[in-house]
Amino acid sequence: VNLVESGGVSVQPGGSLRLSCTASGFIISSHWMHWVRQAPGKGLEWVSRLNNDGSTFYAESVEGRFTTSRDDAKNTLYLHMNNLRAEDTATYYCAREDWEVWDWGQGTLVAVSS
Amino acid sequence: EIVLTQSPGTLSLSPGERATLSCRASQSVSSRFLAWYQQKPGQAPSLLIYAASTRATGIPDRFTGSGSGTDFTLIISRLEPEDSAVYYCQQYGSSPPITFGQGTRLEIK
Numbered sequence: 001v002n003l004v005e006s007g008g009v010s011v012q013p014g015g016s017l018r019l020s021c022t023a024s025g026f027i028i029s030s031h032w033m034h035w036v037r038q039a040p041g042k043g044l045e046w047v048s049r050l051n052n053d054g055s056t057f058y059a060e061s062v063e064g065r066f067t068t069s070r071d072d073a074k075n076t077l078y079l080h081m082n083n084l085r086a087e088d089t090a091t092y093y094c095a096r097e098d099w100e101v102w103d104w105g106q107g108t109l110v111a112v113s114s
Numbered sequence: 115e116i117v118l119t120q121s122p123g124t125l126s127l128s129p130g131e132r133a134t135l136s137c138r139a140s141q142s143v144s145s146r147f148l149a150w151y152q153q154k155p156g157q158a159p160s161l162l163i164y165a166a167s168t169r170a171t172g173i174p175d176r177f178t179g180s181g182s183g184t185d186f187t188l189i190i191s192r193l194e195p196e197d198s199a200v201y202y203c204q205q206y207g208s209s210p211p212i213t214f215g216q217g218t219r220l221e222i223k
Contacts, residue, residue, distance in 0.1 A: 097206070
């Protein structure tokens with residue numbers, strides 16, 4: 001199992017960004033997949049979940065601004081982020097939920113600043 | 115939303131000692147969906163314990179998880195310098211939001 005996030009860059013407030021999480025060793029459409037973020041020097045904050053049936057769930061802090069999706073052909077999970085704010089600055093991790101066990105990627109850093 | 119409160123915030127111990135980390139939930143949590151992670155600077159969280167008491171693959175038996183309902187504990191025995199890290203508890207399962215405790219920083223002096 002391997003998860004590799006990419007797409008993190010520096011972006012201005014109000015901007016948009018798409019993060020990718022490319023999976024290998026398993027099929028993402030068979031699992032619940034998560035995004036979790038961590039602001040610099042802070043704790044872990046759950047962001048979103050994409051169920052294997054395609055249903056999605058979001059933290060209140062990102063509801064209406066972030067969308068998670070997947071491309072089954074590419075075995076890749078996405079996080080589409082709109083109307084970014086300074087408080088969205090964080091390392092974003094994708095994770096696979098396999099029954100009770102979560103597997104994590106190494107993260108990608110998003111910096112929102114003018 | 116289930117709030118997880120970890121204590122203490124910081125723990126400073128010596129090699130060979132035992133660390134006791136607490137995670138208290140604002141409402142009952144299924145033991146099946148309570149996990150503990152270790153995070154070192156610049157690294158992703160690493161799973162230590164899942165289902166409250168099951169060690170993840172490769173985790174030594176110095177790490178022991180226990181608890182049920184609203185009170186969970188992680189005990190690290192025979193502390194080693196490499197155990198210096200921040201430890202998080204997490205609750206998950208079928209009903210979002212998934213939540214994490216705020217973390218306990220363990221320093222091995």
